[in-house]
Amino acid sequence: MLKSKFKTAGLAVLLTALLAGCSQNNSSSAPTSDDENSPVTFSYYMFSSGKKDTLASETTIGKALQEQTGVDWKLEYLVGDSATKAGVMIASGDYPDVISSSGEMSKLLDAGAYIPLDDLIEEYGPNIKRVYGPYFDKMRNAEDGKIYALPYTANQGEYSGSPNIGGGAFWIQRSVLKEFNYPQITTLDEYFDLIEKYKEKHPTVDGAETIGFVSLAGVANNFFTLQNPAMHLAGYPNDGSVMVDMNTHEAKVVAGTDAQKKWIQKLNEINAKGMLDPESFTMNKDQYLAKLTSGRVLGYFNYGWQIGDASKNLLSAGIDEKRYAALPIVFDEGIKDQYIDPPGFVNNYATGITVNAKDPVRIIKYFDNLLKEENQILVQWGIKDETYSVDEKGRFYFANEDQRKAHDDLELSRKFGFTYFGSDWPRYGGESTLSDGNAYSPGNQPEVASASYTEGDKKFLEAYNIQTFSELFNKPEERPWFPAWSIALEQGSPEQIFTTKSDDLQRKYLPEMILGTPSNFDKLWDAYMAELNKLDKAGYEKNITQVVQDRVAGKW
Amino acid sequence: MEKPNVSLNSLPPALKPKGSKTNSFFKRLVQQRTLAWMCIPFVVWAFIFKYLPLWGWTMAFQNFKPARSFSDQQWVGWHHFRILFEDNTFYRVLRNTLVMSSIKLVLGFVTAITLALLLNELKNVIFKRFVQTVSYLPHFISWVVASSIVLTVLSPDGIINLLLMKLHLIDSPVLWMGKGEYFWGILGATEVWKDVGWNTIIYLAAITAIDPAQYEAAEIDGASRFKRMLYITLPGLKPVIVILLIMNMGSILESGFEPQYLLGNGMNMDYSENLDIFVLKYGLGMGNFSLGTAAGIFKTVVSFIFLFSANYIAKKMGESRLF
Numbered sequence: 001m002l003k004s005k006f007k008t009a010g011l012a013v014l015l016t017a018l019l020a021g022c023s024q025n026n027s028s029s030a031p032t033s034d035d036e037n038s039p040v041t042f043s044y045y046m047f048s049s050g051k052k053d054t055l056a057s058e059t060t061i062g063k064a065l066q067e068q069t070g071v072d073w074k075l076e077y078l079v080g081d082s083a084t085k086a087g088v089m090i091a092s093g094d095y096p097d098v099i100s101s102s103g104e105m106s107k108l109l110d111a112g113a114y115i116p117l118d119d120l121i122e123e124y125g126p127n128i129k130r131v132y133g134p135y136f137d138k139m140r141n142a143e144d145g146k147i148y149a150l151p152y153t154a155n156q157g158e159y160s161g162s163p164n165i166g167g168g169a170f171w172i173q174r175s176v177l178k179e180f181n182y183p184q185i186t187t188l189d190e191y192f193d194l195i196e197k198y199k200e201k202h203p204t205v206d207g208a209e210t211i212g213f214v215s216l217a218g219v220a221n222n223f224f225t226l227q228n229p230a231m232h233l234a235g236y237p238n239d240g241s242v243m244v245d246m247n248t249h250e251a252k253v254v255a256g257t258d259a260q261k262k263w264i265q266k267l268n269e270i271n272a273k274g275m276l277d278p279e280s281f282t283m284n285k286d287q288y289l290a291k292l293t294s295g296r297v298l299g300y301f302n303y304g305w306q307i308g309d310a311s312k313n314l315l316s317a318g319i320d321e322k323r324y325a326a327l328p329i330v331f332d333e334g335i336k337d338q339y340i341d342p343p344g345f346v347n348n349y350a351t352g353i354t355v356n357a358k359d360p361v362r363i364i365k366y367f368d369n370l371l372k373e374e375n376q377i378l379v380q381w382g383i384k385d386e387t388y389s390v391d392e393k394g395r396f397y398f399a400n401e402d403q404r405k406a407h408d409d410l411e412l413s414r415k416f417g418f419t420y421f422g423s424d425w426p427r428y429g430g431e432s433t434l435s436d437g438n439a440y441s442p443g444n445q446p447e448v449a450s451a452s453y454t455e456g457d458k459k460f461l462e463a464y465n466i467q468t469f470s471e472l473f474n475k476p477e478e479r480p481w482f483p484a485w486s487i488a489l490e491q492g493s494p495e496q497i498f499t500t501k502s503d504d505l506q507r508k509y510l511p512e513m514i515l516g517t518p519s520n521f522d523k524l525w526d527a528y529m530a531e532l533n534k535l536d537k538a539g540y541e542k543n544i545t546q547v548v549q550d551r552v553a554g555k556w
Numbered sequence: 557m558e559k560p561n562v563s564l565n566s567l568p569p570a571l572k573p574k575g576s577k578t579n580s581f582f583k584r585l586v587q588q589r590t591l592a593w594m595c596i597p598f599v600v601w602a603f604i605f606k607y608l609p610l611w612g613w614t615m616a617f618q619n620f621k622p623a624r625s626f627s628d629q630q631w632v633g634w635h636h637f638r639i640l641f642e643d644n645t646f647y648r649v650l651r652n653t654l655v656m657s658s659i660k661l662v663l664g665f666v667t668a669i670t671l672a673l674l675l676n677e678l679k680n681v682i683f684k685r686f687v688q689t690v691s692y693l694p695h696f697i698s699w700v701v702a703s704s705i706v707l708t709v710l711s712p713d714g715i716i717n718l719l720l721m722k723l724h725l726i727d728s729p730v731l732w733m734g735k736g737e738y739f740w741g742i743l744g745a746t747e748v749w750k751d752v753g754w755n756t757i758i759y760l761a762a763i764t765a766i767d768p769a770q771y772e773a774a775e776i777d778g779a780s781r782f783k784r785m786l787y788i789t790l791p792g793l794k795p796v797i798v799i800l801l802i803m804n805m806g807s808i809l810e811s812g813f814e815p816q817y818l819l820g821n822g823m824n825m826d827y828s829e830n831l832d833i834f835v836l837k838y839g840l841g842m843g844n845f846s847l848g849t850a851a852g853i854f855k856t857v858v859s860f861i862f863l864f865s866a867n868y869i870a871k872k873m874g875e876s877r878l879f
Contacts (some may be wrong), residue, residue: 087840090622107843112621208713218821279712281823282733287707351695491843500842507822515734 031039037070042363043096046424047086047104049078050309052414059417061379061480068375071366075420078102081221089113095354098363099147100424105348106488109141109148114352116146120364128145128364131156131428138345139555149352150367150426153345156440157433159338163449163468166304168232168339169326173298174460177325182463186337188233188263191329192270195298199275204294212275213267213299214291218282222306223507226280227254229301234259235335237342237476238303240485241499246477249552251484251544253500256532261525262331267514268521295322312410320456328473337474343431344482347556351426365424374430374434379421380440382406387416388442396438397447404452407442481551487544498540505531616849633833636850645834646851655832657811659744661804667752669793672759673785688760692753703818706746707733733819743815743828758800759793766792795876802870802878806863809855831855 056073217226266318328337389399432440618628712729839848
C-alpha cells in the first residue's frame with residue numbers, strides 16, 4: 001500500500017514538473033531596483049546583421065560601461081531573414097531583455113513585445129529626456145500615445161553632415177576614372193560608357209574576366225539594391241518604395257513607373273553588351289562582397305552601410321586604385337541629384353525594453369548613463385589619447401595612424417567595441433554635434449576626414465577640385481516627412497500585402513527583363529505591368545500619401 | 557516462396573486470454589503493470605507536446621493577435637482558408653511542394669536502395685567502409701553550408717560550368733540558379749548528394765538480417781550475382797521498403813524547407829517556393845499567424861489522407877504495414 005502511494009506521489013511530482021515546464025514563467029518581474037551596481041547580464045537582440053555575437057564586457061567600451069553600472073550584455077545579431085526571425089520570436093513569446101528593432105518595429109509593437117517607457121524615463125532618465133525630449137512627439141505610439149522605444153536618429157546641436165558618402169550612390173572603381181583622366185560624369189549613359197570603354201581596354205583583372213556592373217539582387221531582403229536606383233536616378237532621395245512629389249506631397253509607387261522602365265531597360269542594354277554580371281540575381285551576400293573586394297568589379301549601385309566591411313577591407317589592403325568612388329548619377333543632365341538624405345527622424349528603427357525584461361529599471365538606468373555626453377564620446381571617439389586626441393583648441397582628431405586604425409580596422413574596432421556600440425543603442429543621431437562643437441561621429445569631423453584621406457583620396461579630390469567626397473553631391477532639400485520608408489504598415493494590412501506581392505513580382509520579372517534579349521523587353525514589360533496593375537496600387541499610394549501629408553502637418 | 561508465418565498476434569491457444577474483453581484487458585494491465593508504469597512518462601510527454609499544441613489550431617479560425625487572451629480574439633470562421641484557396645500563389649506552391657517531395661521520395665528510395673545493394677556486393681571491407689563514410693558525410697553538413705557549396709559550384713565561373721566549357725558541351729556559362737526549370741533537378745541532385753549515404757544505412761542493416769543460407773542455396777543452384785540481388789536481397793528488403801514508403805507518404809507535403817529557402821531566388825521563385833516558404837512569407841513574415849496555421853492544418857489533413865491510403869493499399873496487397 002505504502003509502495004503504491006509512493007508511486008502515485010512520484011507520478012504527481014513528475015506530472016507537475018512536466019506541466020510547469022510548459023506553463024509560461026509569468027512570475028511578473030516587478031521592477032526591482034537595487035541601488036548598488038551588483039553584476040548582472042542582460043540579453044540584447046539586434047535585428048541587424050553582419051556582426052559577431054559577443055559579450056559586451058569583452059570589448060573595451062562594454063567593460064568601461066560595466067564598471068560604471070555593473071551591467072553586462074549578451075549581444076546577439078540577426079542571422080538570415082529578419083521578418084522570419086521576428087515572426088518566430090513573437091510566436092514563441094521568447095523575447096530577450098532588450099530588442100533593437102530595425103525594420104520589425106510594427107510587428108513587435110503589435111505583439112505587445114515592448115513595455116511603455118514613459119514612467120521609467122520620468123523617474124530615472126534625466127539624460128534620456130535631454131536627448132530625446134525634443135523628439136518625444138514623433139516617438140509616441142499612434143494608438144495610445146506612449147513611448148515604447150528609443151530611436152537612433154535624435155540629432156543634437158548643430159547639424160554636421162558627413163564629408164564621406166555613407167548612403168546610396170553609383171560606385172565606380174577609381175582606376176576607371178584615372179584611366180580617362182578623371183572626367184566629370186553625371187548621367188547614366190556616361191557612367192556605363194566609361195565602364196564599357198575601360199572594360200574593352202582591360203578585359204581581364206588578375207586573370208579573371210572584368211565585371212562591368214553588379215547588383216545585389218539575389219538576396220531577398222536586399223532586393224531594394226536593384227529597385228532603388230530608379231528613384232535616385234530620377235532625382236529623389238531614398239523614400240523606400242515610393243517617390244514623393246515635393247509640391248503636392250503625393251506618394252507614387254516606384255514599381256511600374258517610367259523611371260523604373262528606363263533603369264531596367266538600361267540594364268538590359270548593358271547586359272546585352274556583356275557588361276552585367278548575371279550572378280547579380282543568384283548570389284548571396286558573402287559572394288557579392290567577395291566579388292567587390294576582388295578588384296574585378298568596375299561599378300555597382302549600393303548604400304555605404306551595406307558594403308562597410310568590403311570597403312574597409314579594400315582600404316586596409318592599401319591598393320587605392322581598386323577602391324571605389326561614389327558618384328551622384330542621374331538619368332539626364334538637369335536633374336538635381338538627391339542622394340544625400342535630408343535631415344529626418346526615423347522613429348521605428350529603435351531599441352526598447354521587452355515584457356520579459358528581468359529588471360527594466362536597471363536597463364533604463366544603463367541607457368540613461370550611456371546617454372551622458374562623456375559616454376557618448378566614449379562610444380564614438382573612444383578614450384582620450386588612446387583612440388583620439390584633443391588639440392589646444394579643444395578639437396578632437398586622430399594624432400597618429402594607430403588612433404585612426406582603432407576606428408577603421410575591422411578587428412581593432414570590434415575589440416574596442418565601436419562596432420558594437422556605434423549603432424543599435426540609444427544614442428545621439430549620427431549628424432549631431434557635441435556640446436563643445438566637435439562632431440559626434442568621428443567620420444563627420446572635418447579634421448578627421450581630411451587627415452584620414454590616403455594619397456589616392458587626395459589625388460581624387462584634387463582632380464575634381466573639391467575638399468570632401470560629399471561635395472560632388474547636391475545638398476539635400478528639406479523634406480519634413482522624410483523618410484517615407486519609416487512609415488509603419490499595419491501587420492497583415494492590405495498595404496503590407498501589396499508590398500509583399502509587388503516585391504515578389506519584381507523579384508521575378510526584373511531579372512527576367514534584364515537578362516532577356518532586348519527585342520523581348522517591351523513584351524515582358526507589358527506582362528509585368530499587367531500583373532502589377534492587378535494589385536491594389538492605388539490604395540497603397542493613397543495610404544502613404546495620407547501619412548506623408550500628416551507628417552508635413554506635424555502629426556507623426 | 558514459402559515462409560513460416562509467425563506473428564505476435566497468433567499466440568498458442570493456451571496463452572490466449574479468456575473472459576470478456578475489458579476484463580482481460582485489465583488483467584493484462586495488472587500483469588504488466590511495471591511496463592505500464594514505464595510507459596506513463598512517455599504517454600504524458602506525447603500528450604503534452606503532441607496533443608496539447610493542437611489547441612493552437614483554433615488560431616486558424618480567428619484573426620489571431622499575439623499576446624492577447626483567448627477571449628479577446630476575434631473569430632472569423634473559414635475566412636483564412638478561403639484566402640488560402642483563392643490565392644493563385646497557393647496553387648503554385650502546392651504544385652512545387654508535391655513535385656519536389658515526389659522527386660525527393662522517388663530519387664531518395666531508388667538511390668539509397670541501389671547504393672545499399674551495390675555496397676552489399678562489395679567484398680573489400682576497407683573500400684566498402686570508405687565508400688560508406690564518404691557517402692554519408694554530407695549528411696552532417698548544415699544546409700546553410702551545403703547550399704553555399706552548391707551555389708559556388710554552380711556559379712557562372714564555378715567548376716561545373718568550367719568543366720562543361722572545357723568539354724565544349726556549352727559555349728558560354730549557364731546560369732544554373734537563374735533558370736527556374738533547372739531548380740527541381742538541382743534540388744534533387746543536392747538532396748541525393750547530401751542524404752544518400754545516410755538513407756542507405758537502414759537498408760544495409762536490413763540486409764544483414766537476411767539468412768546467408770539462402771545465398772548459399774542460390775549459389776549452388778547456379779544463380780548469378782545479379783540474380784541473387786534480384787531474388788534474395790530485394791525481396792528481403794521489401795518489408796523495410798514498404799514501411800518506409802508508408803511513413804514517407806505521410807510527409808508528402810514536407811518537401812523540406814531549408815534547401816528551397818537557401819537556394820531560392822527571384823528568378824527561380826516560380827519553381828522553388830513551397831508551402832513552408834509560403835507560410836513563412838505570408839504567415840510568420842507578415843505576423844499573420846492565422847493564415848500560417850490554416851495552411852498547416854491543410855497540410856496535416858492531406859498528409860493524413862496520404863498516410864492512411866498508403867497503409868490501406870499495403871494492407872490490401874497483403875504487404876507489411878504500419879498499423
